[in-house]
Amino acid sequence: MRRRLIQSTLAVVLVVIAVFGVSLVLVESRTIEDSARESVRSEAVRLVSVVESRLVAGERVTEESLRTTVDDDRYVRIEVPGRPAITFGKRPGDGAIEVRQTGGHGETVTVRQSETAVRDEVGRTLLIILAVALLAIVAAAILAVRQAHRVAAPLTDLAETAERLGSGDPRPRHRRYGVPELDRVADVLDASAERIARILTAERRLAADASHQLRTPLTALSMRLEEIIATADTQDPEEQATVKEEATIALAQVERLTDVVQRLLTNSRDPRSGSAVAFDLDDVVKQQTEEWKPAYRGEGRAIVRSGKTGLRAVGTPGAVAQVLATLIENSLMHGGGTVAIRTRVTGNQAVVEVTDEGPGVDPQLGSRVFERTVSGRNSTGLGLAVARDLAEADGGRLELLQQYPPVFALFLSREAGDPGTAAGA
Incomplete structure (x- = not known):
C-alpha cells in the first residue's frame, strides 16, 4: 500500500508538471521571440530618428558619427539617398529577425538579429523550468513518502491489533492516529477487544464453576461404588462377581469422567496448561x-x-x-x-x-x-x-x-x- 501511495502521488505530480511545463515552455518561447522582435523594431525606430535628426540639423551621416549609437550584437544597415550605405556588425544568415524602417527624408534603416541569441535565451529558460520541475518532483517524493508512512503505519498497527485479537489476546491498545477514519477503526477494535475479554472471562468462569460443582457429586458417586464393591456379600457367587464387575466398570467410568472434569477445570484457569x-x-x-x-x-x-x-x-x-x-x-x-x-x-x-x-x-x-x-x-x-x-x-x-x-x-x-x-x- 505504501508503494502504491507513493507511485500514485508521483504520477499525479508528473502529469501536472508535464501539462503545465509544456504549456509554460511554449508560452515563454513565444514571449521571448516576441520580445526579441519588439526590441529589434524599437532599435530600428530609434536609429531612424537619430539619422533623421542629423539630416534635419545638416550634419553628415557617417559610420564614425553613428558608431556609438549602434549595438555591436546586431547587424545594422543605414541607407541615405545619394550616399553610400553604412553597415555595422556581421550580417546573419537566413532565419534572422529583420525589421526595416523608413524615415521622412527617404532614409532606410534595416536591423537584423541572429536567432542564436533567441535560442540561447529559450534554452536558459527551459533549463530553469526543468530545474524547478526536478525540485518539485523531489519535494513531491519526500512528501509522498511521509504521507504514505503516515497512512500505512496506522494500518499496519491496526492489522497487528486484529491479528492479536484473533490469536486470543483481547487486551485493548487505546492507540489513536489523528485520522478520523483510522481512529474510528481503532475504536471498534478496542470495543471488540473489551467485549471478547468479557465473553472469555464469563466462559472460563462458567467452565470453572461447572467443573467445580461436578467434582462433588462425582466424588460421592465414586465413594458409593467403592462401598458397593467392598460390601457385596450376596449368597450367589455369580451374582456377587457380576455386581463387583459392574461396579468396577462404573467406578472406572467415574474416575475417567473425574479426570476429564479436572482437566476442564485446569484449562479454564490456564488454557496453556x-x-x-x-x-x-x-x-x-x-x-x-x-x-x-x-x-x-x-x-x-x-x-x-x-x-x-x-x-x-x-x-x-x-x-x-x-x-x-x-x-x-x-x-x-x-x-x-x-x-x-x-x-x-x-x-x-x-x-x-x-x-x-x-x-x-x-x-x-x-x-x-x-x-x-x-x-x-x-x-x-x-x-x-x-x-x-x-x-x-x-x-x-x-x-x-x-x-x-x-x-x-x-x-x-x-x-x-x-x-x-x-x-x-
Whole structure:
C-alpha cells in the first residue's frame, strides 16, 4: 500500500508538471521571440530618428558619427539617398529577425538579429523550468513518502491489533492516529477487544464453576461404588462377581469422567496448561471396546478392533478415552451395522479410526459436524465439538476422513522409538 501511495502521488505530480511545463515552455518561447522582435523594431525606430535628426540639423551621416549609437550584437544597415550605405556588425544568415524602417527624408534603416541569441535565451529558460520541475518532483517524493508512512503505519498497527485479537489476546491498545477514519477503526477494535475479554472471562468462569460443582457429586458417586464393591456379600457367587464387575466398570467410568472434569477445570484457569503424557494406546482402545460391548449387544450389533498394537501415544488418557467414547456413542446412536476401531501409524503419529456401516454423514454437513450446535439428527451438536477440543488440547486432531461410510480419525503424537506391531480383529 505504501508503494502504491507513493507511485500514485508521483504520477499525479508528473502529469501536472508535464501539462503545465509544456504549456509554460511554449508560452515563454513565444514571449521571448516576441520580445526579441519588439526590441529589434524599437532599435530600428530609434536609429531612424537619430539619422533623421542629423539630416534635419545638416550634419553628415557617417559610420564614425553613428558608431556609438549602434549595438555591436546586431547587424545594422543605414541607407541615405545619394550616399553610400553604412553597415555595422556581421550580417546573419537566413532565419534572422529583420525589421526595416523608413524615415521622412527617404532614409532606410534595416536591423537584423541572429536567432542564436533567441535560442540561447529559450534554452536558459527551459533549463530553469526543468530545474524547478526536478525540485518539485523531489519535494513531491519526500512528501509522498511521509504521507504514505503516515497512512500505512496506522494500518499496519491496526492489522497487528486484529491479528492479536484473533490469536486470543483481547487486551485493548487505546492507540489513536489523528485520522478520523483510522481512529474510528481503532475504536471498534478496542470495543471488540473489551467485549471478547468479557465473553472469555464469563466462559472460563462458567467452565470453572461447572467443573467445580461436578467434582462433588462425582466424588460421592465414586465413594458409593467403592462401598458397593467392598460390601457385596450376596449368597450367589455369580451374582456377587457380576455386581463387583459392574461396579468396577462404573467406578472406572467415574474416575475417567473425574479426570476429564479436572482437566476442564485446569484449562479454564490456564488454557496453556496441559497434562499430556506417554501412554499405551491399546489400553485405552481395549477399555473402550469392553465398555461399549454390552450396549452394542443390546442393539444386536458388534464392535471390533484391528490394526497395529503396542502403540504408545502422547496425550491425556482420560481425554483420549472421552474422545473415543464420543465417536463410539455417535456410531451407536446414528450409525448402523458393525463398528470397527482400527489403529495405524502415519509418519510420527498414531491414528485411531472409528467407522460403521450406517448411512454416513449428511453431505450437506461435511466437516461442519464438528461445529457446535450443528447436528443432522436432532442431537445437541456438542459431542463432536467437545471431542475435537479435547483432541486439540493434547496436540492432536480429530477429523472426518470419509462421509460414507463414515470414518472418523483421531491423530495423536507417537512416543519416540515406538515401533508398533500388527494385530487381528
